[in-house]
Amino acid sequence: MKKRIIVGIDVGGSTTKIVGFDLTDKKKVLIDPLFVKATDPITSMYGAFGRFINENELELDDIEKIMITGAGSSFLTRPIYSIECEVIPEFRSIGLGGLYLSGLAKAIITSLGTGTALVYAEKGREPEHLGGTGIGGGTIMGLSRQMLGMDNIKHIDDLAKSGSISNIDLKIADITSHDLGDGFSDVMTASNFGKISDLATKNDIALGILNMVLETVGMVSIFGARSRNIRDIVITGNLTAVSHAEPTFKLFNKMFDVNFIIPKYSRYSTVIGAALSGCGEEN
Numbered sequence: 001m002k003k004r005i006i007v008g009i010d011v012g013g014s015t016t017k018i019v020g021f022d023l024t025d026k027k028k029v030l031i032d033p034l035f036v037k038a039t040d041p042i043t044s045m046y047g048a049f050g051r052f053i054n055e056n057e058l059e060l061d062d063i064e065k066i067m068i069t070g071a072g073s074s075f076l077t078r079p080i081y082s083i084e085c086e087v088i089p090e091f092r093s094i095g096l097g098g099l100y101l102s103g104l105a106k107a108i109i110t111s112l113g114t115g116t117a118l119v120y121a122e123k124g125r126e127p128e129h130l131g132g133t134g135i136g137g138g139t140i141m142g143l144s145r146q147m148l149g150m151d152n153i154k155h156i157d158d159l160a161k162s163g164s165i166s167n168i169d170l171k172i173a174d175i176t177s178h179d180l181g182d183g184f185s186d187v188m189t190a191s192n193f194g195k196i197s198d199l200a201t202k203n204d205i206a207l208g209i210l211n212m213v214l215e216t217v218g219m220v221s222i223f224g225a226r227s228r229n230i231r232d233i234v235i236t237g238n239l240t241a242v243s244h245a246e247p248t249f250k251l252f253n254k255m256f257d258v259n260f261i262i263p264k265y266s267r268y269s270t271v272i273g274a275a276l277s278g279c280g281e282e283n
Helices: 041-055 071-075 090-102 137-147 153-160 202-227 245-256 266-277
Strands: 005-011 015-022 029-037 063-069 085-087 106-112 116-122 128-133 189-191 232-236 259-261
Touching: 005 041, 005 071, 005 266, 015 041, 015 266, 029 041, 029 266, 041 063, 041 071, 063 266, 090 106, 090 116, 090 128, 090 232, 090 266, 106 202, 106 266, 116 202, 128 202, 137 153, 137 202, 153 202, 202 232, 202 245, 232 266, 245 259
Parallel strands: 005 063, 063 085, 106 232, 232 259
Antiparallel strands: 005 015, 015 029, 106 116, 116 128
């Protein structure tokens, strides 16, 4: 039986993510995603596609369609190895991918990448871009480059694991003896970097940078959820892999009565959404 594979590719500047859905048996079976790095979008795109074909023991004839999304998709001007390609709007991909991975009927999907985009997604409707913030992974890398002399996210994350936020952030409990309710005054931030100490270590600063970005993204996401009167917020993107992400959003769940979710394959949500568009996935 001839295979029917729909491929999704999310093209970044130097990192490209790729995933597939196998429709051969009239079922939608997800093929594990992967990513590659290269010096330019086209090289990265073809490298990802070649690796995907090789690792999954596929033939070019097995690929029915390629769905392209991401900032680098504009560099594609011709079919890939004569295979039909279709460009999918990134916000649509974010919305479809977030709903698919979370299993929810509607949610705010927050794509935490170089910056941060918020999308309201609901089954039966076209995903709606709500806006976002320039705070994101690029912020972490830029500030860390200047303050720590490093810009590798994994190294920054490792450094932050032994940091102390009490040497960096001003908490509500630092400025008032009145509890704001539910005992959260000790952990609620009054000012990011508002209490930075002369004795703060690189570990403390690394944690402070990560915490500032994650808290900002969390609050913006909560405002988006409240604007749609819902509680569910799906966090996606590369920064979901940062070790401080999960505990930060779990704390927000308790503090603000919301439901932050970091699903499996959260880093690949956008490319999964693009592939879904080629599977007849209705918005």
